[in-house]
Amino acid sequence: MREYWNPEMECMPAGELRELQGRSLRRLVERLYDFNRFYHDRMRAAGVLPSDIRSIDDASRLPFMYKEDLRENYPTKMFTVPNSEIVRFHASSGTSGKPTVVGYTKGDLEYWTEALARSLTSIGVGSDDVLQVSYGYGLFTGGLGLHYGAERVGASVVPSSTGNTERQLELMQDLDVTTIACTPSYMMHMNTVAKRMGMDIRRDTSLRKAILGAEPWTESMRRHIEESTGVRAYDIYGTSEQAGPMFSECAERDGIHVGGDIMMVEILDPATGERLEDGSEGEMAVTMLKKEAMPMVRFRVKDVASLMKGECACGRTSPRLSRITGRTDDMLIIRGINVFPSQIEYALMRMPEVGDQYMITVSRDGDLDHMTLQAEIRSEAFSDKVEDMVRIRSRIESELKKYLNLAVAVELKAPGELPRFEGKAKRVIDKRVY
Amino acid sequence: MAGEEEIITQLSIFVNNEPGRLAGVARTLKDAGVNMKACNLAESTEFGILRALVDDPEGAFEKIRAKGLIVKKTGLVGVRVEDSPGALFGAADVLGRAGINIEYGYAYSRGGVEAFLMRVDDPGKAVKALGGAGIPLVKSSEI
Numbered sequence: 001m002r003e004y005w006n007p008e009m010e011c012m013p014a015g016e017l018r019e020l021q022g023r024s025l026r027r028l029v030e031r032l033y034d035f036n037r038f039y040h041d042r043m044r045a046a047g048v049l050p051s052d053i054r055s056i057d058d059a060s061r062l063p064f065m066y067k068e069d070l071r072e073n074y075p076t077k078m079f080t081v082p083n084s085e086i087v088r089f090h091a092s093s094g095t096s097g098k099p100t101v102v103g104y105t106k107g108d109l110e111y112w113t114e115a116l117a118r119s120l121t122s123i124g125v126g127s128d129d130v131l132q133v134s135y136g137y138g139l140f141t142g143g144l145g146l147h148y149g150a151e152r153v154g155a156s157v158v159p160s161s162t163g164n165t166e167r168q169l170e171l172m173q174d175l176d177v178t179t180i181a182c183t184p185s186y187m188m189h190m191n192t193v194a195k196r197m198g199m200d201i202r203r204d205t206s207l208r209k210a211i212l213g214a215e216p217w218t219e220s221m222r223r224h225i226e227e228s229t230g231v232r233a234y235d236i237y238g239t240s241e242q243a244g245p246m247f248s249e250c251a252e253r254d255g256i257h258v259g260g261d262i263m264m265v266e267i268l269d270p271a272t273g274e275r276l277e278d279g280s281e282g283e284m285a286v287t288m289l290k291k292e293a294m295p296m297v298r299f300r301v302k303d304v305a306s307l308m309k310g311e312c313a314c315g316r317t318s319p320r321l322s323r324i325t326g327r328t329d330d331m332l333i334i335r336g337i338n339v340f341p342s343q344i345e346y347a348l349m350r351m352p353e354v355g356d357q358y359m360i361t362v363s364r365d366g367d368l369d370h371m372t373l374q375a376e377i378r379s380e381a382f383s384d385k386v387e388d389m390v391r392i393r394s395r396i397e398s399e400l401k402k403y404l405n406l407a408v409a410v411e412l413k414a415p416g417e418l419p420r421f422e423g424k425a426k427r428v429i430d431k432r433v434y
Numbered sequence: 435m436a437g438e439e440e441i442i443t444q445l446s447i448f449v450n451n452e453p454g455r456l457a458g459v460a461r462t463l464k465d466a467g468v469n470m471k472a473c474n475l476a477e478s479t480e481f482g483i484l485r486a487l488v489d490d491p492e493g494a495f496e497k498i499r500a501k502g503l504i505v506k507k508t509g510l511v512g513v514r515v516e517d518s519p520g521a522l523f524g525a526a527d528v529l530g531r532a533g534i535n536i537e538y539g540y541a542y543s544r545g546g547v548e549a550f551l552m553r554v555d556d557p558g559k560a561v562k563a564l565g566g567a568g569i570p571l572v573k574s575s576e577i
Contacts (some may be wrong), residue, residue, distance in 0.1 A: 377448070377504070379499075379504045379505075382446075382448050382504045382505075382506050383446075383506070384444070384446030384483055384485055384506055384508045384553065385483075385537050385538070385553070386476045386477075386478050386483060387537075389478065389481065389483070390478060411480040411481075412480065412481050413450055413481075414448045414449070414450055414481075414503065414504050415502070415504060416502050417450055
């Protein structure tokens, strides 16, 4: 069993890493200035030239990028390479009707897979392991990302994707799966289903590790999962803009190791954009130092976290990220799927039967998240026949499913029934307890 | 229009299916001075539809709308059932043969009039078909 996947990068002295980051950043910015219209203009507006970036300390002179920039440049205007170099697309929820599309070159898939190979090795997953990937395969990055990372370290992959939990549990048992990658809530759901089937994950399977992410979770959820299933649970982080899930805790479970040669993390005061000291919580901005197809420079991820002080007992010198503790925007994560209230608004706006007012309630029924939307119907759409009203409701549900890729229960309300807001609307009630 | 007096105006009101909502609607109708002569409540899991026959449906419709409720007018056809056993079967049979669909219906009994009120997809056509078959119908003035 290897201790490190890439000891040169993972255990590089801090000073050397900063120098490497500085050189990578300079190269990245030179390329973007020459080949990326969007970032060229943004640098010009900020009065900064590639030659101003002499070390990593100069990063703070570079302008930020935001999710809205991706929307405005939808789908591929942000790309800095010719289409012939794109080898894959993934897509995630955008803030309105259009998703965020991420393109990958071979090089992009390479750094992504490398990052996961390091992460898997750091928690002791290698060629003796059977890894069940129960993240969604497809446009979502989780499934394919973990899949290639696991193959890279030589593990046997069970690409079971999401759904059909009973079959997943049978496979887990029959194929002697040792490690699973999924959302924490799906892990809890699997445990519930296993019990119903008269199966005990601890006693009846070889599952010993769980790599959990794609939605917020806490130490108390970790304890609950570990006590009820006997696995050791590890936190993994990454967003589609960065590539996908990439960086995880090591066996010490004392922060998420971020490959500093791949991603530079800054923690900012969300209001001023000023950089905060290590140990302080703030909004993350990430710069993807090896990214080719679609640049990410000081991208405001909107996740709230801190960088940890000191070095990890595992010997890796890489910067460590704390658990993600929240968001600075109104994005919801429901069953691992990102949902922006603005997407729901966009979908509703296109349906003549419903008015402007809506309320979203998110709750957890057992282990799974549920989203309910209350929408006011317009008088013109009202019918004296129940069947017609049920049809309107079903149509709203299927439209939302189409836009969000998520089942939403819809309740029709009479005009004036839902609360009106003066100033900032509060249309989301999240009843989930973490 | 032929058969117009056989078409009875019903008001339908959208009601959220929460405790106290029907009471709220009923209070609004009372405050607006709307007198219900017959009513029926259809329900789904999270909403209901209150269907009612009222005095002066046109005036009541405006009053209810002014109170901010969702209200809709619908024409019903009523088959008299008091003196004619088998009238309901006869009516359903005639409508079925004429290809007219019955959406829903409910009983009405008041002032010696006993009837089955039906919501059909084409009330004008239904009145003609039923009248032609000699099925006794209620006039809106009798309600």
